[in-house]
Amino acid sequence: MEVIYVDHAATSPLHPDVLEKMLPYYQTLFGNPSSIHQVGRQARQALDQARSRLASLFAVSEQTLVFTSGGTEADNMAIIGYALENENKGKHIITSQIEHHAVLHACEELEKRGFEVTYLPVDETGRVRLNDVQKSLRNDTILVTLMFGNNEVGTIQPIKEIGELIENHQAVFHTDAVQACGGINLKLDELKIDMLSVSAHKINGPKGIGLLYIRNGVKVKPVLFGGEQEKKRRAGTENVAAIVGFAKALELALESMTKRQELYQQFAQILTDTWLKEKVEFMINGHQHERLPHVLNVSFPGVNIESLLMNLDLAGICASSGSACTAGSIEPSHVLVAMFGQATERIQSAVRFSFGLGNTIEEIEHVASQTAQIVKRLGQQKEFIS
Numbered sequence: 317m318e319v320i321y322v323d324h325a326a327t328s329p330l331h332p333d334v335l336e337k338m339l340p341y342y343q344t345l346f347g348n349p350s351s352i353h354q355v356g357r358q359a360r361q362a363l364d365q366a367r368s369r370l371a372s373l374f375a376v377s378e379q380t381l382v383f384t385s386g387g388t389e390a391d392n393m394a395i396i397g398y399a400l401e402n403e404n405k406g407k408h409i410i411t412s413q414i415e416h417h418a419v420l421h422a423c424e425e426l427e428k429r430g431f432e433v434t435y436l437p438v439d440e441t442g443r444v445r446l447n448d449v450q451k452s453l454r455n456d457t458i459l460v461t462l463m464f465g466n467n468e469v470g471t472i473q474p475i476k477e478i479g480e481l482i483e484n485h486q487a488v489f490h491t492d493a494v495q496a497c498g499g500i501n502l503k504l505d506e507l508k509i510d511m512l513s514v515s516a517h518k519i520n521g522p523k524g525i526g527l528l529y530i531r532n533g534v535k536v537k538p539v540l541f542g543g544e545q546e547k548k549r550r551a552g553t554e555n556v557a558a559i560v561g562f563a564k565a566l567e568l569a570l571e572s573m574t575k576r577q578e579l580y581q582q583f584a585q586i587l588t589d590t591w592l593k594e595k596v597e598f599m600i601n602g603h604q605h606e607r608l609p610h611v612l613n614v615s616f617p618g619v620n621i622e623s624l625l626m627n628l629d630l631a632g633i634c635a636s637s638g639s640a641c642t643a644g645s646i647e648p649s650h651v652l653v654a655m656f657g658q659a660t661e662r663i664q665s666a667v668r669f670s671f672g673l674g675n676t677i678e679e680i681e682h683v684a685s686q687t688a689q690i691v692k693r694l695g696q697q698k699e700f701i702s
């Protein structure tokens with residue numbers, strides 16, 4: 317049976333051109349960039365070139381980029397590293413209830429270490445209110461960390477406005493752009509962002525590599541100790557092959573961004589048109605316009621999400637109930653709870669389809685009709701039992 321993968325927000329396949337770029341750095345050009353001999357120097361050159369390429373794609377300077385093992389480490393470095401380095405300025409942090417666990421759990425760790433964290437609520441579209449951000453800023457607030465685009469429902473936060481609001485406050489602004497990067501134009505030069513996290517495996521790059529952008533002048537304590545790599549900000553031998561692949565992946569993602577945005581919009585339209593035609597009851601979760609194009613989160617009232625996902629899987633369709641980290645547990649999604657509250661069927665019946673490399677119109681038509689059939693079957697079962 318053909319497998320249709322519509323879970324690209326969880327992770328994405330490596331682009332063949334990325335793999336091709338990476339392979340020599342596992343084979344002949346395998347050196348350690350810190351070695352002074354020629355094999356090391358070749359690796360150093362590749363590392364420098366990839367950093368320079370990434371910096372120009374983000375329109376920032378090279379020394380602002382610190383390579384990490386992925387989005388989780390970038391978030392931890394931004395939050396824990398910044399808080400520990402700057403606790404003399406205050407111990408208050410602002411975040412939201414819908415962040416990825418890489419942010420939420422880093423904030424919880426800081427609470428255990430004596431910091432105070434405000435978890436902002438969101439509206440039903442998944443957006444924080446600017447007024448709430450403004451009201452929660454205090455004299456001792458040192459960091460505001462709010463995600464760019466949500467991994468479960470795709471809602472994009474008003475990042476530009478939040479940056480402007482914080483600009484004249486001592487607090488710095490970190491954003492987790494792991495899902496947004498490569499999907500929408502981040503315009504780093506136009507946004508008042510101090511730190512930004514990105515991960516390669518969401519954009520058809522390799523797993524285990526990410527970066528933290530740290531604006532010049534922002535001081536962050538390292539979270540790893542050892543060698544002097546990354547200008548003493550992140551110890552450990554650099555993952556040269558992955559960094560080279562990361563640069564290629566971002567280049568390809570930006571080149572194809574507009575085309576992909578249009579295609580994913582078409583995919584979402586196919587799904588919703590089919591369900592309307594098939595008279596399937598559904599509700600879309602997330603903001604109607606301010607959304608990441610590759611994510612479509614839908615509730616099918618009356619349908620048990622685990623049964624739906626299991627049946628989709630049996631039909632060869634890989635979708636998800638939300639973030640991969642919470643999938644497999646029956647805990648309701650913290651994102652949907654923040655948007656709609658606990659007591660709603662909407663959060664028990666939500667499925668996330670996320671599009672990416674390799675998905676075709678034919679595939680999505682198949683996903684649409686299979687989902688309609690399964691939802692009807694499961695809905696009918698429910699009526700029959702009750």
Ligand SMILES: Cc1ncc(COP(=O)(O)O)c(C=O)c1O
Pocket residue numbers: 325326385386387388389391416418463465466467492494495515516517524526639640
């Ligand atoms: C919004 C967001 N932040 C952070 C992460 C963690 O990134 P990584 O898997 O590279 O550690 C993810 C991954 O699902 C994510 O979606």
